[in-house]
Amino acid sequence: MDRIPPWAGRPDRPAYPSPYSRSAEDELFAALDLGTNNCRLMVAAQTAGGFRVIDSYSRMVRLGEGLHHTGRLGEPAMERTLDALRACAERVGRRPIKNIRAVATEACRRAVNGSDFLNRVRTETGFHINIISAREEASLAVESCANLVHNPRFGPVRNRALLFDIGGGSTEIAWVRVDAPRQTHELIGYLSLPVGVITLSEQFGSAGHDDPSLYKKMVDHTKAALQDFEGVHRIGPEIRRKQTRFIGTSGTVTTLASLVLNLPRYVRAAVDGSQLPATSARKAVRTLQDMGHAGIEQHPCIGPDRAPFVLPGCAIFEAIHETWPVEDIIVADRGLRDGMVLRMIRKSGSASRRLHKAPMLNGPIPFLHPIQATGS
Numbered sequence: 001m002d003r004i005p006p007w008a009g010r011p012d013r014p015a016y017p018s019p020y021s022r023s024a025e026d027e028l029f030a031a032l033d034l035g036t037n038n039c040r041l042m043v044a045a046q047t048a049g050g051f052r053v054i055d056s057y058s059r060m061v062r063l064g065e066g067l068h069h070t071g072r073l074g075e076p077a078m079e080r081t082l083d084a085l086r087a088c089a090e091r092v093g094r095r096p097i098k099n100i101r102a103v104a105t106e107a108c109r110r111a112v113n114g115s116d117f118l119n120r121v122r123t124e125t126g127f128h129i130n131i132i133s134a135r136e137e138a139s140l141a142v143e144s145c146a147n148l149v150h151n152p153r154f155g156p157v158r159n160r161a162l163l164f165d166i167g168g169g170s171t172e173i174a175w176v177r178v179d180a181p182r183q184t185h186e187l188i189g190y191l192s193l194p195v196g197v198i199t200l201s202e203q204f205g206s207a208g209h210d211d212p213s214l215y216k217k218m219v220d221h222t223k224a225a226l227q228d229f230e231g232v233h234r235i236g237p238e239i240r241r242k243q244t245r246f247i248g249t250s251g252t253v254t255t256l257a258s259l260v261l262n263l264p265r266y267v268r269a270a271v272d273g274s275q276l277p278a279t280s281a282r283k284a285v286r287t288l289q290d291m292g293h294a295g296i297e298q299h300p301c302i303g304p305d306r307a308p309f310v311l312p313g314c315a316i317f318e319a320i321h322e323t324w325p326v327e328d329i330i331v332a333d334r335g336l337r338d339g340m341v342l343r344m345i346r347k348s349g350s351a352s353r354r355l356h357k358a359p360m361l362n363g364p365i366p367f368l369h370p371i372q373a374t375g376s
Contacts, residue, residue: 027348028054030092031340032085032102034129036064036198037168037309039084042337043095046345055091059084060305064107064169068202073111078120085125099344102129103336105137106169106196134192138174140339141165142187145247145332149176150183154275154330158245160238161185162324165335166250166316168309169196173226173320175233178245191229195222195316197252197309204312215289215315222319235324246326248276249335251306252313257331258301259284266301272333278321281329285314 026045033040043055061081066074092100108114108131118129132140142163148154149161157180165172175189204218230236238244257271260280288296288310297307321329 027098028095029341029344029348030095030097030100031337031344032088032100032127032129033336033340034063034081034085034102034104034108035168036067036105036107036170036196037062039063039081039088040335040337041088041091042341043091043097044341046348051341051345054095057088057091059087062168062198064111064196064198066202067107067111067169068199071111072113073107073117078117082121082124085121085127089125089127098348101340101344102127103132103136103140103340104129105132105336106167106192106194109134110169110194134170134172135187135190137192137336138163138165138172138190139187140336140343141172141249142174142176142185142339143342144334144336144338145249145330146185146342148247148273148330148332149178149185149245150180151273154245154328158243160235160243161245161247162235162239162326163247163249164320166248166252166313167196168198170194170199171196171222171316171320173229175229175235189229189233191226193222193225195225197313197316200312200315201308212289215311218312218315219319219322222316223323226319226323230323239324239326244324244326245330246324246328247330247332248317249332250313252310252317253281253329253331254333255302255306255310256281256284256314256317259287263301268333271331274331276329276331278325278327278329282318282321285318288314 028043028045029051030041030043037060039059039061041055041057042053044051044053061077061084063073063077063081065077066072104114104118108118108129111117114131118131122128142149145163150157157178159178159180161176161178163174163176171193173191173193174187176185177188178185200218200222204214235244253276254266254271257274257276258266260276261270261274263270291299293307296302296310297304302310
């Protein structure tokens with residue numbers, strides 16, 4: 001018998017009657033992002049300036065573990081993921097949700113049993129998770145970082161932005177045209193590179209943590225996969241004309257920022273929206289290599305669960321930066337959940353007024369103002 005909770009399948013209605021009188025600012029939206037490595041949930045309330053986060057949940061599930069070799073999602077990985085999704089369902093069930101959206105990305109796109117697994121998810125948790133295309137994934141990532149594209153705090157607004165998101169099973173690259181006077185932007189090119197921290201780790205093995213030659217092979221492998229995209233879009237000349245903002249959104253980039261900022265523990269408010277000099281980021285990579293796997297495990301901003309994927313992520317980052325050597329990286333600790341929430345708010349009845357009639361992919365996000373990295 002299907003165990004579908006009251007909120008499932010009815011995204012237009014709250015799960016339960018609200019115990020308090022709510023204004024429009026209190027309308028709640030939930031976004032679920034099921035990736036190759038992590039399962040993430042966000043519940044947010046609409047506000048006059050965008051949204052505020054009410055509840056957030058993230059668990060490393062390694063759904064794509066073994067996928068590179070078998071082409072299938074493994075049973076242990078699916079069980080781990082179902083456990084996390086049950087926890088997400090319990091959190092969603094606590095609150096009167098106006099709208100909910102749930103998406104899956106590279107692991108479910110690639111796995112021959114990806115759709116079957118999501119049918120099982122719906123039966124056991126109530127979540128109706130849709131597999132989104134690589135273009136949609138890139139577009140949501142751009143939307144989540146819209147205010148970084150246009151923010152004058154990072155200097156004069158450029159006419160291009162290059163955004164990268166290093167995931168577990170793939171790396172998304174978005175090439176964006178920016179209209180600074182109108183504060184709008186347009187996705188003009190995207191690449192879903194089938195190289196992520198899990199796939200690269202499985203392809204090259206864990207020895208990459210202590211073998212510089214193997215690490216270099218990971219960098220070279222990733223660089224080779226970027227050349228066709230550069231050949232089509234000619235990003236290099238725009239960078240040399242200093243017309244490109246470089247935005248990174250992934251655990252790899254936020255980890256590098258935490259090292260550069262010398263944080264004793266990870267603090268999102270300090271990392272999200274910081275500006276990271278590329279020379280400092282590359283120095284942080286060398287520091288991680290010198291630590292070795294044991295040292296990375298013990299770092300308070302990383303921990304043992306994430307440690308196996310740190311250097312593969314660094315290899316992808318270095319490949320991207322060697323291909324497109326922008327001087328500074330704007331760091332974003334945000335992602336698909338933020339983009340989904342903004343879109344749901346925009347589509348709600350009062351969205352055009354509350355988001356100041358912002359154009360598509362350009363909604364403001366009221367995050368705290370973090371400090372700026374100054375190099376190390």
